[in-house]
Amino acid sequence: MEGSGSSVPQGQSGLRFQNWAGTFGCRPERFYRPRELREIRQILVLAREQGKRVKVVGGGHSPSDIACTDGFMIHLGHLNRVLQVDKEKLQVKVEAGILLSELNLELDKHRMALENLGAVAEVTAAGVIGTGTHNTGIQLGILATQVVALTLLLASGEVLECSESLNPEVFGAARLHLGALGIVLDVTFQCVPEFRLREIAFPSTLTQVLDELEEHLRNSRYFRFLWFPHTDNVRVIYQDPTQQAPRSSSSWFWDYAVGFHLLQLLLWLRSRTRAALLELRAALEADPAIRAHFPVEIRFCRRDRIPLSPCFQRDSCYINVIMYRPYGRAVPLARYWLLYERIMRKHGGRPHWAKAHSCTRKDLEEMFPEFHKFCALREKLDPNGIFLNSYLEKIFF
Numbered sequence: 557m558e559g560s561g562s563s564v565p566q567g568q569s570g571l572r573f574q575n576w577a578g579t580f581g582c583r584p585e586r587f588y589r590p591r592e593l594r595e596i597r598q599i600l601v602l603a604r605e606q607g608k609r610v611k612v613v614g615g616g617h618s619p620s621d622i623a624c625t626d627g628f629m630i631h632l633g634h635l636n637r638v639l640q641v642d643k644e645k646l647q648v649k650v651e652a653g654i655l656l657s658e659l660n661l662e663l664d665k666h667r668m669a670l671e672n673l674g675a676v677a678e679v680t681a682a683g684v685i686g687t688g689t690h691n692t693g694i695q696l697g698i699l700a701t702q703v704v705a706l707t708l709l710l711a712s713g714e715v716l717e718c719s720e721s722l723n724p725e726v727f728g729a730a731r732l733h734l735g736a737l738g739i740v741l742d743v744t745f746q747c748v749p750e751f752r753l754r755e756i757a758f759p760s761t762l763t764q765v766l767d768e769l770e771e772h773l774r775n776s777r778y779f780r781f782l783w784f785p786h787t788d789n790v791r792v793i794y795q796d797p798t799q800q801a802p803r804s805s806s807s808w809f810w811d812y813a814v815g816f817h818l819l820q821l822l823l824w825l826r827s828r829t830r831a832a833l834l835e836l837r838a839a840l841e842a843d844p845a846i847r848a849h850f851p852v853e854i855r856f857c858r859r860d861r862i863p864l865s866p867c868f869q870r871d872s873c874y875i876n877v878i879m880y881r882p883y884g885r886a887v888p889l890a891r892y893w894l895l896y897e898r899i900m901r902k903h904g905g906r907p908h909w910a911k912a913h914s915c916t917r918k919d920l921e922e923m924f925p926e927f928h929k930f931c932a933l934r935e936k937l938d939p940n941g942i943f944l945n946s947y948l949e950k951i952f953f
């Protein structure tokens with residue numbers, strides 16, 4: 557048993573954490589940046605002795621308060637090494653605090669790549685899998701499906717290696733962990749050989765793109781579209797592997813959208829995409845008080861078997877509702893959010909864990925067939941709730 561003696565990291569007090577969007581923040585009692593496992597263990601021991609809660613923050617990009625705590629906050633920015641590259645299996649093992657932007661550069665050296673990424677790369681390996689980050693491509697799963705192994709530091713101090721063959725039940729759940737099962741120490745990703753993408757974008761209309769949805773899904777590996785609310789205008793975007801030399805490395809979407817602040821997202825079964833989007837359009841037309849001033853992004857993902865995955869057992873469509881906050885100023889969103897969430901729920905939507913939603917445990921038990929199993933596992937691995945915070949309390953109790 558380790559004591560909390562004099563070598564315990566001191567941590568900082570008085571720091572304020574704020575998420576990327578500036579929508580949630582907190583003042584952790586102590587903020588730690590450990591350099592090794594021994595220090596993380598000591599922080600856990602100290603937390604247990606003092607009855608404090610512990611939360612690891614990754615890149616702080618979740619628009620909800622999922623990473624917030626008033627207890628001990630741990631930042632793993634020093635634990636960002638690539639631990640192992642297996643060029644035969646095309647797998648890479650990394651420390652949990654590595655940013656995907658750092659990982660991508662390393663993979664480039666080995667002519668490897670992650671098969672799918674979210675819209676931004678200043679997010680950590682453990683953070684992106686923890687909330688179910690996804691991109692698009694009906695043949696491609698969420699990022700957590702690319703994980704082949706991970707290591708957890710449990711509330712008890714035990715280090716648990718997890719994969720399909722080692723502690724498979726924990727592995728299954730921990731790929732989308734919500735920061736609730738333990739501290740993720742490392743993650744092993746299945747990669748693919750490096751590839752380049754060619755983007756083709758063209759205009760369409762909402763009804764047309766919905767009529768031709770199956771064709772678009774077949775036509776392009778990374779198909780998505782943007783719908784401009786209050787109009788019928790759509791921009792269809794195809795991205796596909798190419799042998800052509802690169803011509804531009806810039807993504808206009810996030811380059812120009814640094815002021816994006818609030819987003820909320822629910823998703824649902826692909827077959828319901830049409831009905832839900834047309835209902836959203838009709839509802840916006842019927843309510844002139846709502847001004848949705850930013851494109852709605854529609855993406856697709858393959859089904860999986862991860863208990864808390866929004867794509868659990870069903871191919872899914874993600875509908876991403878965004879509001880821009882110019883210079884950080886508040887814009888009216890509540891009415892839009894409520895309308896959107898009501899419609900998505902009606903059509904069988906499930907929440908994106910990183911985003912704002914109002915789902916309770918009862919709702920979630922109906923939406924996720926294995927929600928109760930995740931809860932039972934969480935209670936077993938963290939019986940005293942050391943990894944809880946107010947976001948998790950809202951969904952687990």
Ligand SMILES: Cc1cc2nc3c(=O)[nH]c(=O)nc-3n(C[C@H](O)[C@H](O)[C@H](O)COP(=O)(O)OP(=O)(O)OC[C@H]3O[C@@H](n4cnc5c(N)ncnc54)[C@H](O)[C@@H]3O)c2cc1C
Nearest residue numbers: 614615616617618674675680682683686689690735740910
């Ligand atoms: C501009 C922008 C674009 C985005 N684009 C997309 C997108 O395309 N697709 C999409 O799905 N999402 C998207 N997101 C959401 C984003 O991918 C998720 O919020 C993701 O979880 C952020 O990773 P992070 O490292 O910032 O994690 P954080 O937000 O810091 O943390 C997320 C969760 O992981 C936990 N955690 C982090 N590290 C550990 C660890 N080592 N051990 C245990 N728990 C840990 C935290 O406690 C928290 O519960 C976007 C967000 C922004 C702001």
